Amino acid sequence: MKKIIIACTLMAAACAQAKTPAVTPVESLAINDKNYFAMQGLNVTVFSDIYPDGHQTGVTIIQHGSRVAANGDLRLEVSPGQWSPVPTGGEQVVNKEQRSITQTMSYPDPTKDKKGFNPINYPDLKFSYKVNVTALQGNQFKVSVDLEKPLPAEWIGKIGFNLELFPGELFGKAFLMDQQSGIFPRQANGPIENIGGEFIATPLATGNKLVVAPDDDKRRIVIENTTKDSGAGKLELWDGRANHNNGWYIVRTSIPANATKNAIEWIVTPNVVKGWQYEPALQVSQIGYSTKQPKKLVIEQDATDLKVDEINIYQLTESGKKLVRKGKPQTWGNFLRYNYLTYDFSDIQTPGSYVISYRDKSTSSFKINDDVFDRHVWQPTLEYFLPMQMCHMRINEKYRVWHGLDHMDDAIMAPVNLNHYDGYVSGPSTLTKYKPGDRVPGLDVGNWHDAGDFDMRIESTMGTVWLLAEMVEEFGLNYDATSIDQKTKIVEIHQPDGKNDALQQIEHGLLSVLGGYKALGRLYRGIIDVDLRQYVLLGDASVQTDNLPYDPKLAKGQVKNDKSGNPDDRWVFTEDNPNREINAAAGLASAARALKTYNPQMSKDALAAAVDIYQKSFARATKIDEKAFVIAELYLSTKDKKYLADLMPLKDQIIAKIDEAGWPLGRIMADIEDKNFVAAINDAVDKHQQLVRDRAVKESPYGVPYKPNIWGAGWNIQEFGVKQYFFHKSWPQYTTTDAYFSALNFVLGVHPGVNTQSFASGVGANSATVAYGNNRADWSYIPGGVISGTALIRPDLPELKIWPFFWQQTEYVMGGGETNYMFLVLAVNAENKKR
Structure with a gap:
């Protein structure tokens, strides 16, 4: 449930982005030039995608323009979850003449087995297999599975071929299984049974032929199990939401004993409406x-x-x-x-x-109208979303409590040599005076929950702080709709307190970061829960821990232990990461300027910490964009020319990465005395902006680069737009306003796909009001939260489903998702006022 970029290990199919003639309709499934099966109204992709834990991989059916089934593959469980074992991909063979695609797969995936960003614990099981998909007549295709060797006896009945059906398009629709019939339920219902140690709902139906949605011509699919082995299992229709809230309906057949060739064989017939065309x-x-x-x-x-x-x-x-x-x-x-x-x-x-x-x-x-952005656009982010994400506070909105007082037992030092299940890794030392399990003071205050989960990452926190500070500095952001009381730890939405909400939010972020810095003598990496059951919580943050600092010496009677016998207090991680450290230092320097009058002492502390981090980490940092960023911010805050001196030797590196390292420098170029340096940077910016303008015209009809990997591209496009604002402000002779105007329009509805919602929830006539936040189990939204938006289902399908459990499409995050959006609105509004 976290932003993670995954390299493509299967088919590297790129978006078709050329101005080519329209496609001639095809009346029978055939393999097209993008290496998937296609006919008018139906596409079948075979391991074109790479994200099984996000329901994106395997055999996938796109029926009448909508992805209705996915993840067709062998799985080790009836109803897998996010941390369930997944296979790794090998060779793919595409035979256009025989109209077949074969994908080799194997267990385990060595890049995920107890390692990586989201480590998975694999069983002691190694096997490989091939998934074969062959087009038959018209709209019919066959799926078969060949094993390299028979499965071990203890795995018979446990491993099967799963095809997942997207629930959002099937609620209330009928299904037929042999002589049985039923409807797809809105919520998972019992009875519940124990299968392999996991409690899941009894199958909805079992048989040999399943008809999905016989009452809907655009969604009707017939799946027939034609496996010839007498020991093969039948088709089973499961509801995967009974054990995982984000699960789908699952069609499954178990692998029989001693099977190798054609261990599974299905005939699948998705209905196609003759003459169907995608509607404009x-x-x-x-x-x-x-x-x-x-x-x-x-x-x-x-x-x-x-x-x-x-x-x-x-x-x-x-x-x-x-x-x-x-x-x-x-x-x-x-x-x-x-x-x-x-x-x-x-x-x-x-x-x-x-x-x-x-x-x-x-x-x-x-x-x-010229007042189009003056109300109801960026304001919900500051009025609702940022308060709702605040940690260590109770968040009230009149009769409503968004969440109670939470995590007042933060935090204890994380164990060493640990690869956490959500991207946190500790080395052999805590890098501080604290030992694993020690309580670290100063962390039970401030900060925001990072995303649809509840952890607090330094880059997310400081990204939010920096953007808020820049909005104050660039646009004079001053808005008061919220009461924030750090003494009582109570937030009252829509109850002004006479203070600038933006400055109060900056202060809230820094209370945590500076508190940790003073206690640890360094920045923390982040603060996160200790148990996976805590992590997957859907709902009120106040129930993730008991709010009581754990101390084994305290008297009995304190509620202090979770089911594993460990304290439920969150862990604080540290790391030696100079690139991330100087990025945070840049945000601290910017915040110091914003808080100079509002909170002078915090301003001084922030700047002192930024200088200290710079001195310790700058020379060891390797990323030129972070180096340029921190130099610019520290110079703006101190006017100390030693930072400009540190910049001069970096000229060639900056030019080589001008798109990432150039934009922060515009605000300090007037103070740089080296004319050769200035001329070289100006020339690099000129060339870069020529490329930006060229790409805007040629790559897509949207005026922005649209090349998402797994996640929707909205956040990246917003960040691109903010950088373009700074390029334009400093180099208007080379840079137009088009890119950041287009970036804002993209977020507000001018983006690919049939779903033209605004990515900013509650903003605009049609917006993302089913989203992946702490509220996701309620099928609701947080006003002003900004989702990542339209994802790319490889190789070429833009998708934004109405579904609260797609973190890769509808999740809210801190660190840019919402504040980059706010910045763009203010930037566009400011430019419009000049016209």
């Missing part, structure tokens, strides 16, 4: 535009749909819709799997509310 998606900002702001409609059509029809732009009046413009969109070309059109309506500047229609589709209403 109309993409505009769900908020709207300033009067003089560039405005562009993007139309996403089926790749076979070359027809260009008129669009109608209506202004909304008391009498209804009033037509103000008819126009013909321009053909942009093919991107991903679609054909794109665009229409520029920047010249419409009359204030009001509008909708745009194309064929029988219409956009949500949007506003054109």
Whole structure:
């Protein structure tokens, strides 16, 4: 449940991003030039994706433009979870003439077996196998599994071929299994049975032929078990949500004893509606535009749909819709799997509310007015989301309690030589005077819960602090809608206290970071729970621990131990990571400027810590972007020219990474006396911005780079937009405002896929109101939280499901996800006010 970038170990299939002619409709499954099975209305990919723990890999069915089934593969459990064993991929053989794809797989995955970012504990079991997918007649295909050798006897009945069905499109729909029938339940229901030590719901049905959604022509799939081995298991339909809240429905057949060739064989027939075409998606900002702001409609059509029809732009009046413009969109070309059109309506500047229609589709209403960003846009992030994420506080909103007072037992020193299950790694030393298990003072205050879970990472904390500080400095951010009382540890949403909420949030972040720094003599890596059962908590942060500092010497009667007999107090980790340390130092230096008047003592402490970290870590750091960042921030806060002197030898490294290392330097270029250095950096920025403009035109119709790996690209695009703001501010002769305007529009609805929601929850006419936060079990949202957004299902399907358990699409995070968004809104608004 954490941001993790995974290298592609199977097919390295890139997004098709060239302006190519539309695809001719295919009436029978065949392997296309992207190496997956395709026909009009149906695609079957075979291990094109690489993320089984995120329900993205294996045999995948995309039916009428929607991914309805995935993770078709051998699994060691009936209903696997996020930390269940997953296989690793080997060779893939694509035979277009025989219309077959074969993928070699094996257990265990040595890169994940008790190691890596999310380590998995594998059993003592090694075997390899092949998954074969062959197109048959029309829309039918066969899936078979060949084992290298028979399974050990003790694993018979435990290992099977699973195909997961996405629940969100099946709730309330029917299923048929032989002579049985039923409906897909909205929630997992019993009876419950114990299978292999895990409690899961009894199968919904068992038989030889399953019909999924016979009542829906666009979702009907027939799966028939044709395995010839008499000992093979039947088809079983399970509800994987009974033991994992984020589970899917599962179709499964167990591997029989002594089986090798054709150990599993299914015939799968997804229904295809004849003549189906992807319906146009109309993409505009769900908020709207300033009067003089560039405005562009993007139309996403089926790749076979070359027809260009008129669009109608209506202004909304008391009498209804009033037509103000008819126009013909321009053909942009093919991107991903679609054909794109665009229409520029920047010249419409009359204030009001509008909708745009194309064929029988219409956009949500949007506003054109110079006050479009003055309310309801960035404000929910500061009013709701940041308070809701605050740790060590009780968060009230009138009659509602978002969460109770939490984690007042923070924190004890983490064990050494530990690879935690969520990316925290400790070495042979704690790097401090504290021993493992010692209580570290000063950590039961401040900070924010990092994401849909409850840990606190230094980069997330300081990323949030830096962006808030920059918004105060760049745009004069001063907004008071919240009462924050550090003495009583109570936050009251929508109850002003006469203080700038942004400064109070900066203070809240630094209370934790500086408290840890003073106690440890260094930055902490982060603070996280000690037990996986704590980690997967859905709900109120106050129940993750008992809020009582654990001390084995205390009198009996204190509730202090979890089920494993260990204290439930969270661990604090340290690390020797100079790159991360100087990044945090840059944020501390920026915060020192923002807090100079509001909290002078904290300002001095922050700057002193930044200087100290710089002196200890700068020379050992290797990342040039972090070095340029910290030098710029420390110089701005101190005006000490020794930092400029440290910058001069880095010229060649900066130029080589100008996209990452150049943007922080613009604000200090006027104080650099070395004209050769200045000229070289200016030239590098000029060349870089030429590339940015070229990419914006050629790579996608959205004006931003869109190359997501596993996670939705929204956060990366926002970060790109913020950097472009600083490039433009410092080098307006080379840099336009287009990139950061487009980045904001992308977040607000101008992005690929049929789901055109604003990624900012509660912002705009249509937004992500089912999201992955601490509230995810409730199918709800936190206003102002910003999801990562539309993901790429490899190789070419943009996807944003209505589903609260997709961390890779709908999770909220700290450290940029929300504050980069706020920054972009303020930046665009400030530029609009100049026009």
